[in-house]
Amino acid sequence: MSFEYHEPTSLAEAVDLGARFGADGRFLAGGTDLIIQIRRGKLRLRHVVGLHRVPGLDGIDANGSVTLGALVTHRALERHSAFQGRLRALVEGAEVVGGHQVRNVGTVGGNIVNASPAADVTPVLLTLDTTVTCAGRGGERTLPLDGFLVGPGQTALRPGELLTGLRFSALPGRSATAFLKAGRRKAMEISVVCVAARLTLDAAGERCAEVRIALGAVAPTTRRARAAERALEGRVPTPDALRAAGRLAAAESQPISDVRASARYRTLVVETLVTRALTRCLERIRDAAS
Amino acid sequence: MTKVALTLTINGQRHEVLTEPHRTLLDVLRADLGLTGTKENCLEAECGVCTVLLDGRAVNACILLAAQCQGRQVLTIEGLGRDGQLHPLQQAFIDHGAVQCGYCIPAMILSAKAYLDEHPAPTEAHVREALAGNLCRCTGYQKIADAVLAAARELAHRR
Missing domain, CATH: 3.30.43.10 (Uridine Diphospho-n-acetylenolpyruvylglucosamine Reductase, domain 2)
Incomplete structure (x- = not known):
């Protein structure tokens, strides 16, 4: 080197x-x-x-919508007070990345640009409808994170272009997020499967107004499970409906068999984790309301 | 290749280093400065034996360019004891038989120090999580966890 x-x-x-x-x-x-x-x-x-030494790339602004500089570390995500409530999945995703040594220096921007299909924080960001801002000689452009991720290690960044930051809206009331990861051990593990979910209920607190489900390690990129999202929106989130969403997400995933797990096993885990993550969102909304 | 002139503060001492820009902090510590207490193994931030503290935080020196440490404070195992006295973590590792081959131990102790500096009264589960980025192939970790907990009590006692 x-x-x-x-x-x-x-x-x-x-x-x-x-x-x-x-x-x-x-x-x-x-x-x-x-x-x-x-x-x-x-x-x-x-x-x-x-x-x-470029100033302003490591800031977190969480007054209203949330802006994260590209150099925000996993450690900073884990510890920020604004992410302990509805945005809890950001903490849950960040705190399982590597060991402390890696989380102390590894950044959310670097994690996105590295474009690992098994990235842990990226699925959470996908459930938040995050946009990314890139700077190049032609100026600045902002594009959805969903679409920015093109393939393993590949993004829509142009040669010489720099990811400067991310942005997503604050979540309305009656919303929650959850992140779950399956691996062979609890720490220092690349995900066998990881799942992030976000649920927003309607004003009556009865039906799903907005649903986001994102999967890691089961496709060439981290990706949303749109059929599962659509199937739940407008519906009452009964245990059966959440299980059905899990099945749909499993059907949407395209896992491979590798040294960590078989494709068949990954598909089964997606079904279970999606159902569980949605259930956890629902519990969190209810806990916050009570 | 153009060399870069760096001023690194290691264990409180300033060092002027002239090095190629691709060399890591680990390279400079071991080869240029003779501080071989920081170990080299996987070179991929998996095993943790190269852990040092950068501005008080545990980092893997194997994936950190020396140039990134310009103007920052580095603590290695050589700088942990004071005035010929072992740090309470070092003493606790000895007292609990937490050291076998010893290769992972300098890094293990520095990770534990960074953690205890921020969390003075951890549980055993916390200690194990804090050391997740440090692998040991000899001890099975129990005596290491015991030693860190004992050191936490000793440090609390001294405060």
Whole structure:
């Protein structure tokens, strides 16, 4: 591994370096994926552009809608007071990533750009209808996270472009989120399957007004289970209806068999975890109301 | 390859280092500064034997570029004891027989220190979670967890 290292001190300078190096360079956030890929020889780069001295990329603004800078660490997500209530799934996703050493430096922006199909926080962000903002020489553009993720390790980022931040709306009342992960051990584990869910009930608290379900490790990207979402919206969330949503999500998943689990097993786990995550959302809405 | 001049503060001492930009903090600690208490193994942030504290937080030195540590505080196992006295964590590891081959221990102790600095009264489950990023192939972890809990009590007693 051998490259030139650059540390821009402004966003404009970072964008400039990105545009100049194009596919010969990459931006460095926490480095928990990038440095390993470089060392393995999977990435041959002439330039690495460290982002830690660019001001304003590590902020969390949770007054009203939520804005996360790309350099917000998993540790910061885990500990932020704004995420202990309706947005609890963000904490649940962040706190199972690696060990403390990785969560102390690994960033939410880096996790998205790394585009692992088994990413843990990304499914949670998908359930929040998150948009991502990218900066390049042509200016800034904002696009839905759903659609930004193209394939394993692939995103809609253009060469030289930089992910600067994420944004999603605050959740209305009668809403909750939940994140569940299946692995062979409790820590330091790449997900066999992970599931995030968000449920918003109608004003009467009886029917599902808005449902989001997202899956990890069962498709080339983390992805939403739209048929399952649609089947629940407008319906009373009875145990049977939640189980039916689990079955639909399992039918929508496209898992592979690999060293961690078989495709068949993953499909079964999706069904169980989706039902469970939705049930947990419902319990949380009821707990918050009581 | 252009070298970069870095000022690193390691165990409270300033070091001027001239190094290639791709070299990690682990490379510089072990090869340039002779601080071999920080160990090298998987080089992929899985095993945790390279753990040091960066501004008080546990990090894997194997995936951290030395250049990223410019102007920041690094603590390695060599800097943990004071005035020839072992840190209570070090003493507790000895007292509880928590060390066998020893390879994982400097990192184990630093992870425990970072955790206890923020959580002075942990449960055993908390300690085990705090050390999840540090693998040990010898001890089975029980004596390590016992030692960290004992050190937490000793540190609380001294406060």
